Amino acid sequence: MSNIIVSRVQGLRQKLSDNISEFRGMSKRDKMRTISDLFFNNAMIIIILLAVIIIAILQPAFLSLSSIINIISLTAAKLPIALGIAGCIVLTGTDISAGRCVGLTACIAASLLQVSDYASKMFPEIGPMPLWFVLLVVVLVGAVVGLVNGFFVAKFKLHPFIVTLSTQLIVFGTVLLYLMIGGNNGQTLSGLDQGYLDFVKGTLFTIGGVAVPNFVLYAIILTAIMWVIWNKTTFGKNMFAVGSNEEAANVSGVNVFWTIVGVFILAGAMYGITGFIEGARIASCSANTGLNYECDAIAACVIGGVSFVGGTGKISGIVVGVLLLQIIFTGLTFLSISQNMLYIIKGLIILAACAIDMRKYLVRK
DSSP states (O other), X not given: OHHHHHHHHHHHHHHHHHHHHHHHTSOHHHHHHHHHHHHHHTHHHHHHHXXXXXXXXXXXXXXXXXXXXXXXXXXXXXXXXXXXXXHHHHTTOOOTTHHHHHHHHXXXXXXXXXXXXXXXXXXXXXXXXXHHHHHHHHHHHHHHHHHHHHHHHHHHOOOHHHHHHHHHHHHHHHHHHHTTSTTOTTOOBOOBOHHHHHHHHSEEEEETTEEEETHHHHHHHHHHHHHHHHHHSHHHHHHHHHHHOHHHHHHTTOOHHHHHHHHHHHHHHHHHHHHHHHHHHHSOBOTTTTTTHHHHHHHHHHHTTOOTTXXXXXXXXXXXXXXXXXXXXXXXXXXXXXXXXXXXXXHHHHHHHHHHHHHHHHHHO
């Protein structure tokens, strides 16, 4: 093992040396162009890292152990939805119903896992259901939403924005109706079973007395599964082929219809898992749960290199994108930036990330 590591380090060192030698041999004009391309290809990451450095200087507590673990926890909570929506972006689409789908599944999970003696229990005639059953239910609900999205995109060649805008409204209306069941009258769902809370928010391990929650492990497992799907399966290869050139993929024998439908179903299942985790994490679910979650997920994917022109993206890039966004948002909170201002900043990040992504595409073209 040590010989392998040494060999890889030597290989990286040789590659770096070759790149430096090549750079030195360039003309001044080519050097400037190379530096410019390097900056634009990593512009959002560079800008966010500079912002983090400034925040850390202004607020040293930002780099404290508790703050770092909080950032990791927030990253783990938002990672599943980003992993799901990334596949839709690879197909040159998007999914703006993702946040509302998270809200619906979170409310379903919370309603089925309230304690028996809770005064405002939505379903007083039944006790808390088994965790595995509720998880299966919310994953199926998310997958059904994804199936609807994928079917209309693949069958009728509708733009994913239009389709998911429609399902966003349908899902939000469904949440509102669901919260009116029985005597709930649209109230916030709380009073959750302790087993559910412990399963999601229980302590995985502690670092310096600061607890790392269980859902960090679940996010790692989901990331590993998605990496295998994207990189080691025929389905993953077909997804990138369709995203790169749908007509060419079809001629090559790829079942374009089921590839598109499968990507959206997988995305919906990830939203369901996100909702299951989120229900326990916030422990108080309402119609506003999941609001604008898709904005953060889309921004993270684009920052992480998942291109809207299709056929491009890496799981590692998505993880980095989600992490960087949570770092900057947490840092802005340390600077006492208002929640209202954060919406403006999120919008600017998405706009800038998409503009940079398109610039890279045009340069390649």
